[in-house]
Amino acid sequence: MKTIDYYFWMNSDWAYLGADRLEALAARQQAAIRHLPVDLPDVYARTGGVLLGRRSPERQAYRVAELARWCRKLGIHVNPQPAFMCPDAGLASRIVIAADRAGLPVPALYKAILKAEWCDEQDISDLAALRGILERLGLDAPALLAAAAQPAIESAYRRNTDDAVKAGVFGSPAYVYRGEVFWGQDRLEMLEEAIAAPDAR
Template structure:
C-alpha cells in the first residue's frame, strides 16, 4: 500500500501547524500515514543540526517571524515562546507510538500533545500532563501509558530515529513519499502534487 512516511518531533511547532493538512492530503488520496516520532536531538547530532537555543540570535528571531506569518496564513495560534519550550519528548513519543500500535487515531493525539505545549503552556515531559491529555481524548490512560513503557516501544522509537537519518531526514516535520523527502509543513503542497502525479501515472 502506498504510504507517507511521516517523521516528526513531539516538540515540533511546525508539525502542529501541518497536522491537519497532512491528514487531509492522506484522506484525499486514500493513502496511509506511517507515523514515526523521532528523537530529533539525536537526529541533529548525526546530521549537523542545532537545537533552537544554540542557534544564532538572527536565526531565532527569524523563526518567530516565520511562525507569526504562518499562524496568520493558516488561522492557527501558536505561542513562539511557551513556558515549557521543547522539554524532553521521549515519553510523549512513546505514547504516540503505543497508540498507533493499538490502532488508535494518532493525529488527534499528537496534535493534542503539541497543542498543550504550544498553546496552553503545559509541560509535555510531565507524565501527569500526558495522562490528562490522553484521558481528555477518551482513552484509557493507565492502559496506554503502561503500553508506552514496553521495551518494544522504545525499540521502535529508536528504529524510527535511525530510519529517519537513513531516509535523509534532518528536521521536523519531514515527509517521505516514494523515496522523495519533503522537509517542512511549507512543502505539503508539493507532497500533495507528488502523490497526485504518482497516482495519475499508476492509473494510465
C-alpha cells in the first residue's frame, strides 16, 4: 500500500491551505495518509527553525504576502494575523491522535480545528472551543477529551515529533513518501509525481 506520512502542526496555516489537495491527491493515487500531528516548536528547536514571532520583519512581511497569493490562487480565506495566533497546540494535537486511534474521520477534525484558528478567530488551546468543534462535527466530545488526556496519547504525540525529526522534517506541513521529504503545500505536485512514478526509477 502506498503510504504518505503527513507531519503537521495544529497551528499551521500552510497545512490548512494544503489539506483538501492532499486528500484529493491520495484518492487519485490510491494512497493512505498517516496523519501525524507534531510539536513544531520542539522540531524547530532541534532542527534550527525560528518561530514566526522571532523572525525578522522582512520574513514576516513576506509570509503575509505569500499567504495572500496562495489564498487568491486556491480560493481559500486565511487571516494571516488571527486574534489567537499559534497558541499551545498540545491538546488539539492529542485530540486528533485520539480520534485517529478510534477510527474517526481525522481529516474533517483537523481541518475544522485549523479553520477555527485561521478563519473563525477561535483559540484552539481553549478547552471549550475544542469541545464545541467536536460537538459540531457530531463526535463524542467527553470521550475524546478523556482519551486525549491519557499518557499513551501524549507518548504518541512525542513519538510523532521524534519520528518527524528522524525523517528529516523541519517544518509544517511535511509529507514523507518512501523516505523522501516534501516540505510545504507548494510541493504537493512533486509529491504526487513521486507517488505516480514507476517503482523502478
